[in-house]
Ligand SMILES: Nc1ncnc2c1ncn2[C@@H]1O[C@H](COP(=O)(O)OP(=O)(O)OP(=O)(O)O)[C@@H](O)[C@H]1O
């Protein structure tokens with residue numbers, strides 16, 4: 037299994053959007069990438085997947101650069117785009133099938149596999165429906181079916197559950213887990229604490245920099261694991277190299293902590309895959325906002 041590496045990645049337009057990031061997205065694991073709106077998640081995924089050329093530094097997979105000079109991703113890479121990237125006048129099945137055909141799959145087989153992929157996301161009955169006639173959540177699941185059907189070694193999913201109810205979110209997380217279990221690098225940009233909690237590793241961005249986590253997580257799933265005597269995150273064998281232990285995504289309205297230097301990246305590692313926790317905290321102890329506050333701050 038091969039990791040996806042980002043070394044010294046900077047991205048500049050009129051200002052610096054990503055500041056010299058060093059990150060490893062590990063094969064066989066789900067990695068959450070969180071951060072407020074505009075913090076650089078989509079930009080980072082775009083560089084990681086070879087859609088954008090970094091101004092400095094490099095993203096590599098198996099020793100080869102992800103940027104190939106054209107903005108076309110390598111065949112090992114599949115995206116689930118934040119804006120879906122579906123063709124409105126094609127059917128749901130056709131939208132999925134084209135991804136397989138583009139990789140050389142015979143059209144009949146591609147259609148068959150596309151139907152199966154839609155069924156994975158419980159929209160098998162919508163295969164003939166034009167995408168423009170689908171709801172937002174249904175479109176999101178078509179985009180997921182398209183991204184996951186190709187068996188990519190690197191799967192980059194940009195806020196793949198943003199339009200989904202809790203049940204469908206759990207379904208999507210289970211499918212992403214299956215991708216990681218077969219050895220893929222799975223990176224999920226998200227604002228959703230439950231998605232972060234379901235991942236194995238977590239990197240948080242603020243204004244294009246990796247930010248520190250300062251407090252342990254008190255979401256339901258994490259608390260249950262602690263109560264069961266599970267090792268603290270970052271102390272498990274799988275957590276080698278990991279530093280602080282909290283993992284959370286701040287809602288947009290929350291003031292994030294001040295950025296820390298890129299030389300102090302933070303990875304949070306969970307001891308084991310976990311089912312998603314409820315999105316809404318049940319009591320003040322579960323307040324996800326606190327994750328982005330330094331101890332002692334209001
Ligand atoms: N083509 C562009 N030209 C100028 N600025 C851009 C461009 N694309 C993105 N940005 C800026 O880069 C920053 C990071 O954007 P990005 O889309 O990566 O954030 P994000 O974390 O994915 O946000 P969201 O959670 O809203 O999707 C934002 O401030 C955005 O305005």
Ligand SMILES: [Mg+2]
Nearest residue numbers: 077078118194
């Ligand atoms: Mg984004």
